[in-house]
Amino acid sequence: MERRAWTTTAACLLALALGVLGGTLPVPMVALGxxxxxxxxxxxxxxxxxxxxxxxxxxxxxxxxxxxxxxTDRLTMFTALGLWASPEYRVVPRELIYPSAKSLDEIQEQNSAQxxxxxxxxxxxxxxxLQIPTTVVVSALVAGTPAASILAPGDELLDVANQPMNSVRAVSDVLMATRPGDTVAVRYRREGAVHERDIPLATHPDGGQGLLGVVLSGKLRDxxxxxxxxxxxxxxxxxxxxxxxxxxxxxxxxxxxxxxxxxxxxxxxxxxxxxxxxxxxxxxxxxxxxxxxxxxxxxxxxxxxxxxxxxxxxxxxxxxxxxxxxxxxxxxxxxxxxxxx
Structure with a gap:
């Protein structure tokens, strides 16, 4: 009789421990909703x-x-199971949202940049x-392209291939007829001074036309x-x-x-x-x-x-x-x- 009582007590304690762990211990999952x-x-x-x-x-x-x-982060096992059963949520591995190779600050900085x-x-x-003329500005450069060693973020593109640039789309249109290895004349303004350089085009990832190697943004002129x-x-x-x-x-x-x-x-x-x-x-x-x-x-x-x-x-x-x-x-x-x- 005493042995049965101890067995019952041990089982209860184990169930209690599992309940505490299931309700408090975080699992490596998050819920999207x-x-x-x-x-x-x-x-x-x-x-x-x-x-x-x-x-x-x-x-x-x-x-x-x-x-x-x-x-929803820091899910417990019981919370994760409850959300998994709900059609309002999708439970996925935390690594997909918060890669372990990056800190939370780095992830937040990346999201803010995006x-x-x-x-x-x-x-x-x-x-x-709306065909409203814009100032075309270099936002970033593609590493390994010739432009990356010539242009800089903040440069204002004035002309490409002797064509005035009044929109980001205008740059794409000019480059449509080019091929990798072609050279285009680029006139740009940096800190008030105007420069002109001939820039070789890189290979575009989609093939066909040449790649200038810049990420551009268009700003309202007036x-x-x-x-x-x-x-x-x-x-x-x-x-x-x-x-x-x-x-x-x-x-x-x-x-x-x-x-x-x-x-x-x-x-x-x-x-x-x-x-x-x-x-x-x-x-x-x-x-x-x-x-x-x-x-x-x-x-x-x-x-x-x-x-x-x-x-x-x-x-x-x-x-x-x-x-x-x-x-x-x-x-x-x-x-x-x-x-x-």
Whole structure:
């Protein structure tokens, strides 16, 4: 009888220990879920998200909401199991989000840099879409290319191949007819002084045309554009920032009063690229009241299979696609959806 009592006591103590460990010991997993969503046409904590100075701006209506993904860290075994069983979350290895090779400060710095880059790309893409002349500035250089030893971040490109540069797209257009090994004349301004150099072109990763080896941004020549949204990281707000700029810089109301949300990184040339977490972003948008969601073309297959009820998906491959789609909605025409091939 005494032995049975000890066995029962030991079993209870073991169960208690496992319960304590399961409820307190962190596991190397994180949970992804729907994050907050912000209207790029509105304000956050009384600050206007997108502000334009020195240019005519126009009234807007409706919403153009950017969307985010939340990350829940320091999960216990019991919490991880509970979130794993929930359709609202996806539990993934922590290493995917917080690589052990980087410190938390390094990861946050990288996310902030990506967000800042998305702001600069959004400005360049919107100004190119509206054909507003810009100052073309070198943001970064591609290591190992001839340009990396000649140009520097902050240089203003004035001419490329004897063609004046008034947008990032203009640089791409000039280089379309080139080949690796060609040399192009580049005139640029650095700290007030104008320089001119012949720069050999490197091999483009996509083949075909030559690669100048610079990352460019386009800045408004007359006036200033500010995007104010603290505490957000990553590149996926680029498309929605661009649309907010297009809406504010053109007469009429791009949304037609609708609640539009979306996601997508954007290049200075206006190409919308794939992002992660599309199911969570769509859910957050629908919960916030969105009826239309702009989806990067490369995310359409996943979006079609996970879209919540009541949310119209619109396929966009470029900023121009998004503008045309919203114009189509305002005119009563059906935009290209994600079910389209």
């Amino acid at each position: 729907a994050g907050p969503t912000y209207d790029t046409l509105g304000t956050v904590e009384s600050d206007q998200v997108v502000t334009i100075e020195g240019q005519m701006s126009y009234p807007t209506s409706g919403h153009l909401n950017m969307t985010t993904v939340s990350v 967000f800042s880059s998305s702001e600069a790309n959004a400005e360049a893409a919107a100004l190119a879409e 006036g200033d554009i500010r995007i104010s949204l603290a505490g957000i990281g990553g590149p996926s707000a680029g498309l929605m920032f661009s649309l907010a700029l297009v809406d504010k810089l053109t007469p009429g109301e791009l949304t037609g009063g609708r609640f539009v949300a979306g996601t997508g990184a954007i290049t200075p040339n206006g190409v919308v690229t794939k992002i992660d977490g599309i199911p969570f972003k769509m859910r957050a948008a629908r919960d916030a009241g969105a009826t239309v969601f702009l989806v990067p073309a490369e995310n359409c297959a996943e979006a079609s299979s996970t879209a919540p009820d009541g949310l119209q998906l619109v396929r966009v491959g470029t900023l121009h696609d998004a503008v045309v789609a919203l114009d189509d909605l305002n005119a009563g025409r059906a935009p290209v959806g994600c079910a389209a091939p």
